[in-house]
Amino acid sequence: xxxxxxxxxxxxxxxxxxxxxxxxxxxxxxxxxxxxxxxxxxxxxxxxxxxxxxxxxxxxxxxxxxxxxxxxxxxxxxxxxxxxxxxxxxxxxxxxxxxxxxxxxxxxxxxxxxxxxxxxxxxxxxxxxxxxxxxxxxxxxxxxxxxxxxxxxxxxxxxxxxxxxxxxxxxxxxxxxxxxxxxxxxxxxxxxxxxxxxxxxxxxxxxxxxxxxxxxxxxxxxxxxxxxxxxxxxxxxxxxxxxxxxxxxxxxxxxxxxxxxxxxxxxxxxx
Amino acid sequence: xxxxxxxxxxxxxxxxxxxxxxxxxxxxxxxxxxxxxxxxxxxxxxxxxxxxxxxxxxxxxxxxxxxxxxxxxxxxxxxxxxxxxxxxxxxxxxxxxxxxxxxxxxxxxxxxxxxxxxxxxxxxxxxxxxxxxxxxxxxxxxxxxxxxxxxxxxxxxxxxxxxxxxxxxxxxxxxxxxxxxxxxxxxxxxxxxxxxxxxxxxxxxxxxxxxxxxxxxxxxxxxxxxxxxxxxxxxxxxxxxxxxxxxxxxxxxxxxxxxxxxxxxxxxxxxxxxxxxxxxxxxxxxxxxxxxxx
Numbered sequence: 001x002x003x004x005x006x007x008x009x010x011x012x013x014x015x016x017x018x019x020x021x022x023x024x025x026x027x028x029x030x031x032x033x034x035x036x037x038x039x040x041x042x043x044x045x046x047x048x049x050x051x052x053x054x055x056x057x058x059x060x061x062x063x064x065x066x067x068x069x070x071x072x073x074x075x076x077x078x079x080x081x082x083x084x085x086x087x088x089x090x091x092x093x094x095x096x097x098x099x100x101x102x103x104x105x106x107x108x109x110x111x112x113x114x115x116x117x118x119x120x121x122x123x124x125x126x127x128x129x130x131x132x133x134x135x136x137x138x139x140x141x142x143x144x145x146x147x148x149x150x151x152x153x154x155x156x157x158x159x160x161x162x163x164x165x166x167x168x169x170x171x172x173x174x175x176x177x178x179x180x181x182x183x184x185x186x187x188x189x190x191x192x193x194x195x196x197x198x199x200x201x202x203x204x205x206x207x208x209x210x211x212x213x214x215x216x217x218x219x220x221x222x223x224x225x226x227x228x229x230x231x232x233x234x235x236x237x238x239x240x241x242x243x244x245x246x247x248x249x250x251x252x253x254x255x256x257x258x259x260x261x262x263x264x265x266x267x268x269x270x271x
Numbered sequence: 272x273x274x275x276x277x278x279x280x281x282x283x284x285x286x287x288x289x290x291x292x293x294x295x296x297x298x299x300x301x302x303x304x305x306x307x308x309x310x311x312x313x314x315x316x317x318x319x320x321x322x323x324x325x326x327x328x329x330x331x332x333x334x335x336x337x338x339x340x341x342x343x344x345x346x347x348x349x350x351x352x353x354x355x356x357x358x359x360x361x362x363x364x365x366x367x368x369x370x371x372x373x374x375x376x377x378x379x380x381x382x383x384x385x386x387x388x389x390x391x392x393x394x395x396x397x398x399x400x401x402x403x404x405x406x407x408x409x410x411x412x413x414x415x416x417x418x419x420x421x422x423x424x425x426x427x428x429x430x431x432x433x434x435x436x437x438x439x440x441x442x443x444x445x446x447x448x449x450x451x452x453x454x455x456x457x458x459x460x461x462x463x464x465x466x467x468x469x470x471x472x473x474x475x476x477x478x479x480x481x482x483x484x485x486x487x488x489x490x491x492x493x494x495x496x497x498x499x500x501x502x503x504x505x506x507x508x509x510x511x512x513x514x515x516x517x518x519x520x521x522x523x524x525x526x527x528x529x530x531x532x533x534x535x536x537x538x539x540x541x542x543x544x545x546x547x548x549x550x551x552x553x554x555x556x557x558x559x560x561x562x563x564x565x
Contacts, residue, residue, distance in 0.1 A: 015366035016373065019380035022442065026383060028406065029395045088291035097284025107291070110299045112547045116499060117520070120527045120536045121302030121309075144294035174283060203388035205502040206520075210528060221390045225505050228394050236398050243394045247387055254386045258379060261386065266446045269488065 029240045037237035053241035057227075060238070062215050063245050066223035073135050073208075073219055074201050080143040081197055082190065088144070089152030090178050094164070104153075110146035116206045123210055133217050138208045142201065151193050151268060155186035192264035199261075202250050220246040303544060309537035321534070328538040338539070340514050341522045344429060348518060349497035351433035352440065357489055359441040361482070364448035365474075378449075381442035389439065393503035396435045397422075400507075422508055425515035432503065432516055440496065444489045451485040452478075491554055498543060519543055 004012075033054070035047045057063060091097065092104055115122060122141050123132070131137035159182055167177045183190075205221040212218045218226070224246045228239045254261050310328050315321030332338050363381050367374055384392065399406045403418035412418065421431045455478070463473040501521040504510055510517030510525065517525075520543065527536035 011366060012371045015363075015371065015377050018363065018366070019373075019377040022438065023380040023383065025392075025395045025399070025438070026387075028398075032398070084290045084294065087287045091284045091287035095280045095284035095287070097281040097288075100284060103288060103292070106300065107295060109303075110295060112495070112551050113299055113303060113544065114499065115298055117540065117543055117547070118299070118302040118306065119524065120533060120540060121305050122298055123527070124305075124533075125297065125302065140294070141298035144291040144298075146295070149291060199386050203386075203390075205388060205390050205505070206524070209505070210524070221388045221502075224388075224394065225390050225502075228397075228506060236401075239394055240398075243391045247391050250386055251383075254383070255379075258375075258382075262378075262382060262446055265385070265443070266450050269447055269492075 029243055032237050033240040033244050035237060037235045053237045054245065056238045057242040057245060061223060061227045061242065063220070063223060063242060065215055066218055066220045066246075067249070069135060069217060070202060070219040070221075073138055074198050076135065077139040077142055077201055078194060078197050080139065081145045081148050082194070084144050085148035085152050085193075086178070086183065088149045089156055090182060092149070092153045093156035093182075107146045107149055110144075111150070115141035116204075119207060119210050122207075126211060132211060133213050135217050137211050138217070138219065139201075141207065145197070147268070148193050148197070151189050152186060155189035156182050159185050188267070191260065192267040195261055195264040196268045199250060306537045306540045306544065309534055310541045312534055314532055314534050328534055332535070332538050332542075337514050337517070337522065341517045341519050342542075344515070344517055345498065345519050347429055348433060348436075349494060351430065352436045352497055353490065353493040355433075356437045356441045356444055356493065357486065359437065360444035360489065361448050361479075363441060363445040364452055365478075367445075368449060368452045381445055383442065384439045385443040387439070389500060389502035390506060392435065392439050393506035396438075396503075397507055400431055422516075423512055425512050428508055428512065428516040432507065435503065436500065440493065444493070447485050447489055448482060451482050455481055487554075491550070494550055495547070498546065 034049050034051070036050055036052065088107070092100060092107075118141075126132050126137045126140065129137075131140065163181050163185075164177055167181050172180060203221060204219075205225060208219050208222045209225065212222055215223075224242055227242055311323060311325060312321045313319075313324045313327070367378050367381070371377075400421040402408060402420040402423065405421075407421065408416075408418040419427065421427050459477055460473065463477060468476075498518075498520060501518050501524070504516060504518065504521045508516045510521050519539065523536050523539045523543065526532050526539060
């Protein structure tokens with residue numbers, strides 16, 4: 001701390017204190033999950049560690065199945081979003097087709113009116129399609145993402161036209177140009193959007209709650225919500241263990257690739 | 272007949288857009304319009320089919336005390352979360368925007384709540400707020416305060432949820448301020464120091480105005496979130512006690528899926544859509560023009 005003013009040292013201490021305060025709830029959940037519940041209530045720091053809570057949580061609710069459902073949902077959804085979004089963004093970025101401005105404005109409507117606001121009508125639509133209580137049904141309303149289309153369009157627009165001309169002279173067709181020129185050059189955008197989409201849908205709750213009602217389709221968030229609702233009377237340490245199980249995959253990914261996560265959120269927000 | 276190159280671009284454009292268009296129309300545009308139409312119809316039963324009733328649903332909504340309560344709660348929720356989380360986000364960004372020991376840990380600590388699902392956050396905080404045995408009452412107990420049912424008391428439940436939401440959101444907003452601060456030339460700070468401006472003055476007259484576009488962006492996000500974020504209510508309060516923590520979207524959910532009153536849920540959704548549309552207009556016509564730095 002040499003060469004720092006008194007105020008600066010105070011500010012650094014404040015930053016640390018705030019950080020400690022911010023991480024405390026998570027640390028506490030972590031601590032509780034590894035201790036028997038009578039210790040977590042009395043906050044006995046010397047209590048013995050145990051994995052019993054995790055065993056109990058796993059035996060009381062099928063969290064592995066929920067995790068699998070979430071994984072299937074997130075993967076399927078991201079693949080669909082990328083394909084649908086890439087095609088639409090290509091159309092907006094490089095084809096001055098009739099009505100493109102109006103169409104783009106209509107796409108952007110979804111930035112404001114996200115599917116969770118329309119749960120009532122969308123539930124009816126999916127019931128008519130016979131897709132209630134399916135993983136496809138959870139994903140369908142999100143597959144065309146205005147946000148993804150917008151980001152990819154920006155990225156495609158910044159690709160120099162000369163590259164497209166060159167590819168055309170080499171004999172590439174429309175799809176060839178898209179796959180060989182635009183998609184590779186937009187890789188940072190794909191990465192950023194991918195991470196944001198995965199985190200968002202891993203954590204999404206309201207719509208999956210509405211549309212699912214069985215163990216075979218419930219994602220982790222809904223499974224956790226059902227498990228931990230106050231009337232279920234499950235004990236606190238077990239809930240902590242279940243909560244950690246549900247957030248662990250994303251949390252670990254975040255801790256490992258912090259930089260990419262933060263930059264992706266930032267990049268996606270600023271564009 | 273062959274289409275010219277120029278005509279082909281219309282065909283190609285629309286073909287490429289088709290998958291997205293079908294999905295967006297089915298799950299965004301059609302339901303928006305259908306919601307509006309359904310809000311003018313009565314609830315259909317086995318004996319009496321649904322019929323056109325004009326503004327009756329809106330009339331009963333205007334007379335529904337829960338609706339007004341929920342709308343008021345949403346307003347307080349927005350007012351409670353947005354300024355606090357923005358102020359904290361700016362403070363956090365200023366604090367970590369320098370070389371300091373443990374900087375990456377501090378940043379990580381601020382940002383981590385962002386990637387947790389709201390439902391998990393609610394689970395963790397539920398225990399803090401539990402009467403008597405919860406962490407908050409425990410700590411207050413050391414100082415001789417009696418336990419309090421934070422989530423069971425109508426006067427403390429909304430503040431309790433607001434604090435939790437601020438914790439969840441501040442770190443997310445921080446990263447946008449950090450990005451903005453890194454784009455501000457350091458010469459400005461040096462110049463201010465040479466002129467003898469103190470740091471608060473520098474922040475108020477230089478930094479804060481320069482951060483205005485970021486604040487606008489964050490503000491819009493925060494307002495949207497305050498209407499869309501209801502996951503925590505499912506775990507913490509179910510909107511209770513006596514609707515003291517109920518929010519508009521949660522009330523829509525209850526009306527549709529607990530009370531099975533779809534037309535009323537549609538009517539409430541129209542209100543929410545109206546609020547979002549108003550926000551979009553404000554963003555477009557007012558803020559965008561005024562805030563861009565001259």
